[in-house]
Amino acid sequence: MTLILRSALAFLVLSASAYAQNAKDGPTYTSPDKADGDFAFAGEYLGWQQLQGDLRGSQRIGVQVVALGNGKFTAVKYLGGLPGDGWLRGQRILLDGERTAEGVALKGNVTSLLVSPEEALVVDSLGNKLGELKRVHRESPTMGAKAPAGATVLFDGAGTDHFKKGRMTENGWLMAGTETSDAWNNFRLHGEFLLPYKPLARGQARGNSGFYLQGRYELQVLDSFGLEGGENECGALYKLVRPAVNMCFPPLEWQTYDIDFQAAKFDADGKKIEPMTISVWHNGVPIHAQRKIPSKTGAGTAEGPQPLPIKLQDHQNPVVYRNLWIIDTAKPDARDIDWLALPIKAPPVPVAVSDASGNQF
Template identity: 50%
Template sequence: MRLSLLLFLLGTFALIAAPKPPDAPKPPPPKAYDNPASTDDDFIIQGEYTGTAPDGGKFAVQIIALGDNTFEAVSYHGGLPGEGWDGDKSKIDRRQGSRNPGDTTVIFRSEEYVGEVDGNKIFVTDPHGKSLMELDRVTRESPTLNATPPTGAQVLFDGKDINRFIKSNVTEDGLLTQGATSTDLFNDFSLHLEFRLPYTPTGRGQKRGNSGIYLQGRYEIQMLDSFGLEGKDNECGGLYKIAVPKVNMCYPPLSWQTYDIDFTAAKFDAEGKKTANAKVTVKHNGVLIHENQEIPGPTGSSPIKTETPTPGPIYLQNHGDPVRYRNIWLRS
């Protein structure tokens, strides 16, 4: 046997006999806090702050906790999104900040200013220590939070006696968890829903409180901790690959938020041919983010993949993140 053939066969036998190396262990998912009474030391810094700029105009900052004593400050001239900011994304300033372990304040620096945050206020000075402005922490609440179902409305979940969802779990304090499907099917409707996204400081992108509400089990309105982010179609309030929200109205995680949704189902003729796309109007925390937005077809990962005249359920998506829901009702 020629030497080259012998070496080839020996190498082949060695590959066959060699044990397969074990798969590398998957990193653990980022820690998600689902109760505002039990978080970490960074949680008290994260939030919204407003005040008056040196030029006399309104000024606002959203501070995002990124884990391990690191933060991002997002500044808006004119006020917070939905409360004065004009929507010009080119005027948004983003600045990274941090603090040493054990410190009670976070420092943000630039060539023009120094910002110091203690969880109640932001103190802004110039590099020489001259005071420029102070911003106070604010806690916003949706104007439709705790809305009472009107006469004739159908209550789907109230945390007490009514739970018209299958495959559902309810926490000890009466909150519906992700992964639930309504027992009832619907065509056109107006729906109210309240949801709370977890606090996941080291999570990024879609691993930060991911869920969604599927209308008729076909069309998703995203739920995600998008506090302080740009506001894309795969972030909170977005219609995936269809439409971005007009404004990112996401409150800080572990805040109760609202969706108020007017949905018109797709229309079909007698032969079953679609004659009109589904449409949706959405208010997020009381602010209009979609108006008569057409939805050309089922969105990604929808439980029901096809459009027909048949009504469908309300589905609350389960991505493994501890999202909570309450006070769900609709009129059809």
């Protein structure tokens, strides 16, 4: 047995680490180059493990490793692959652990994980290798999508003319805490966002912002990497509807939302006769399919027939945005514009997966 296996197993036998849910928010990192030492281990891993009770068979698995600060970690193992890439939508297998001199050791009920920045090993209680995973980096199939003819480019890094009191970072990204200069009724919107890395933060303090559609309906933006995907997590219509699958990538990795929004309809007396309907693709994977939303969300503006601006919520977190463009589908024939050919039931193409060297597989 190798030294890394022996020392990591000693930790796993002695301790199944728990982590504090009410920890202080702690530091905020906006660049991988300036992140803490734990950041190198946090991310996604894809590979295989032996089938239980069958040494000749194996199954594909994915793992998401989440840094919790001060050397503490949690991880989720998915049978079949990662969310949006093979996961069988069944059990989420949780593991907890911490960083050791050799890497990160995570203990589960049946198997354990020994994690380095490039790979992860699945082992049993005796240190026998049961599986192996490689670190992967995924990219949305709609990342960098160009605005089609007939669309309005809201933000491309050249300026903030389409936003009220819009502010840009030194990198040319749009900062949260602004809204569009124009009001919008029915539309299709493409946007890309980057979440900060806040390892000690928990819940709504972990990189919070949101697309406030019409200022009424918040599509949550939050570092929910490795979480179940609840009604207040990334991809949710805030506190109303959870996403079909949690497609949140790790912090400090660019992500995409593609949104098809149809406003609620009202009669001449101001009575609502049809609810707002929305489809959303998170990193190219459908998380809401023609979902009817019964009311505004949270602190949103009251529903009504008038179009309103789209807000990028400021929640005291350095969330940034880029490549924002919109199609006004209230215009005649606008829904015939070649958008992104995104289907309702499945991703348009597999989410691109590459290893640490950028080689795709």
